[in-house]
Amino acid sequence: xxxxxxxxxxxxxxxxxxxxxxxxxxxxxxxxxxxxxxxxxxxxxxxxxxxxxxxxxxxxxxxxxxxxxxxxxxxxxxxxxxxxxxxxxxxxxxxxxxxxxxxxxxxxxxxxxxxxxxxxxxxxxxxxxxxxxxxxxxxxxxxxxxxxxxxxxxxxxxxxxxxxxxxxxxxxxxxxxxxxxxxxxxxxxxxxxxxxxxxxxxxxxxxxxxxxxxxxxxxxxxxxxxxxxxxxxxxxxxxxxxxxx
Amino acid sequence: xxxxxxxxxxxxxxxxxxxxxxxxxxxxxxxxxxxxxxxxxxxxxxxxxxxxxxxxxxxxxxxxxxxxxxxxxxxxxxxxxxxxxxxxxxxxxxxxxxxxxxxxxxxxxxxxxxxxxxxxxxxxxxxxxxxxxxxxxxxxxxxxxxxxxxxxxxxxxxxxxxxxxxxxxxxxxxxxxxxxxxxxxxxxxxxxxxxxxxxxxxxxxxxxxxxxxxxxxxxxxxxxxxxxxxxxxxxxxxxxxxxxx
Numbered sequence: 042x043x044x045x046x047x048x049x050x051x052x053x054x055x056x057x058x059x060x061x062x063x064x065x066x067x068x069x070x071x072x073x074x075x076x077x078x079x080x081x082x083x084x085x086x087x088x089x090x091x092x093x094x095x096x097x098x099x100x101x102x103x104x105x106x107x108x109x110x111x112x113x114x115x116x117x118x119x120x121x122x123x124x125x126x127x128x129x130x131x132x133x134x135x136x137x138x139x140x141x142x143x144x145x146x147x148x149x150x151x152x153x154x155x156x157x158x159x160x161x162x163x164x165x166x167x168x169x170x171x172x173x174x175x176x177x178x179x180x181x182x183x184x185x186x187x188x189x190x191x192x193x194x195x196x197x198x199x200x201x202x203x204x205x206x207x208x209x210x211x212x213x214x215x216x217x218x219x220x221x222x223x224x225x226x227x228x229x230x231x232x233x234x235x236x237x238x239x240x241x242x243x244x245x246x247x248x249x250x251x252x253x254x255x256x257x258x259x260x261x262x263x264x265x266x267x268x269x270x271x272x273x274x275x276x277x278x279x280x281x282x283x284x285x286x
Numbered sequence: 287x288x289x290x291x292x293x294x295x296x297x298x299x300x301x302x303x304x305x306x307x308x309x310x311x312x313x314x315x316x317x318x319x320x321x322x323x324x325x326x327x328x329x330x331x332x333x334x335x336x337x338x339x340x341x342x343x344x345x346x347x348x349x350x351x352x353x354x355x356x357x358x359x360x361x362x363x364x365x366x367x368x369x370x371x372x373x374x375x376x377x378x379x380x381x382x383x384x385x386x387x388x389x390x391x392x393x394x395x396x397x398x399x400x401x402x403x404x405x406x407x408x409x410x411x412x413x414x415x416x417x418x419x420x421x422x423x424x425x426x427x428x429x430x431x432x433x434x435x436x437x438x439x440x441x442x443x444x445x446x447x448x449x450x451x452x453x454x455x456x457x458x459x460x461x462x463x464x465x466x467x468x469x470x471x472x473x474x475x476x477x478x479x480x481x482x483x484x485x486x487x488x489x490x491x492x493x494x495x496x497x498x499x500x501x502x503x504x505x506x507x508x509x510x511x512x513x514x515x516x517x518x519x520x521x522x523x524x525x526x527x528x529x530x531x
Contacts, residue, residue: 141511142514142517144507145511145523146508146514146516146518147506147507179511180508180509180510180511181508181509181510210334217529218525218531220531259411260521260530261392261524261525261528261530262392262426262530263390263391263427264424264426265390265391265425265426266424266425269387269391269517272514272518273391273517273518273520273521276505276517276518276519276522278466278520279506280463280465280506280522281465284462284507285462285506286462286463
């Protein structure tokens with residue numbers, strides 16, 4: 042069932058049931074009243090990551106919060122996506138973008154990974170979470186992806202779930218098409234690893250390629266920036282072995 | 287043959303042959319001398335969209351231009367990509383990004399299209415060309431995509447080449463996976479049409495779906511922003527019927 046994307050969607054972390062009344066945050070209140078000019082009787086959609094999506098009516102507007110009443114469920118809760126998206130942090134502007142795109146493309150958990158050529162220090166988890174939330178509200182999803190604490194590549198690989206396949210974007214691949222490698226994937230649990238702008242080091246690449254749970258994929262004959270590679274890889278993964286089926 | 291992406295690549299519109307001497311632009315000179323601190327003897331790569339890519343040596347640095355001598359051909363010229371990428375212009379920041387991504391993903395010609403819900407006036411062709419050039423230099427391609435003058439959707443469709451298949455991102459599709467529709471494509475000549483943030487109008491969608499050269503494709507169960515849809519669509523197209531083979 043496709044999302045109704047014409048109504049404003051708000052994430053509110055409160056129990057949602059028929060007739061329940063909840064309050065927005067101050068920022069949400071500002072947006073509803075000052076930007077959207079909503080008044081009592083206005084309609085929005087509310088979700089919380091666990092109770093599905095609800096039609097809600099504005100019953101009271103105030104500066105600190107807008108009060109909403111849940112009228113009927115618009116969509117039932119869908120399962121939380123399983124796809125683990127591992128990425129080397131990029132510089133701020135590009136990182137925001139990369140996180141938004143990952144949410145739109147179905148990532149279930151976002152795992153920052155520190156690699157040898159990672160250009161930035163640990164990204165702020167709060168900023169990542171804010172980007173995830175905004176992307177979730179805008180792209181119609183019902184489950185909000187989790188942001189994990191940054192981890193070094195060695196640690197990520199040492200602690201890996203053996204039944205989860207790790208697909209990584211291999212800049213040094215000798216072929217161009219990812220589909221043959223993807224069609225060989227049998228695991229239901231998947232992960233994608235996208236390296237930093239400077240790429241993986243030789244040692245990192247050798248380490249990855251040697252692991253039994255790793256599938257390297259090429260992404261065409263041209264050089265892709267990390268954030269392009271991320272969306273392109275997610276697209277071919279979702280369309281072949283992911284949730285676009 | 288993969289591009290050598292560690293050397294600086296410059297587009298210079300002059301004939302490139304062994305021993306040929308060419309001058310950079312003022313902006314390129316500034317970048318080479320002040321940012322990269324290059325001096326005589328330094329090495330760069332040069333391409334012009336027709337003579338392949340050349341190793342070049344810095345023979346003289348000056349403020350107005352740096353003089354380069356072609357030493358040997360690094361890669362022969364590849365054919366100009368055929369993929370026609372049609373897009374409703376977005377607001378400036380997102381438009382720059384969309385154009386860069388299209389170049390990275392193999393677009394041969396970029397065709398701005400004015401649709402009913404297009405939010406911006408005609409985009410400046412010069413700005414688009416500058417973005418295309420920068421993306422071309424950075425992503426290692428040898429042929430520089432062409433930027434066409436904006437056209438209204440009606441005109442685009444009325445003048446369409448009947449042997450070119452037009453794939454468009456269909457927000458109202460009832461299925462999720464683009465691969466079945468793409469596997470049915472037989473034409474060698476392809477085009478992709480991505481609508482504006484507000485989507486196509488009902489009338490536009492009906493018009494597109496009725497045309498014999500049009501293939502609508504879904505892109506998963508979530509709502510994608512126009513620039514995400516562009517990269518995702520290009521990825522699945524290139525991986526199935528495009529130049530990732």
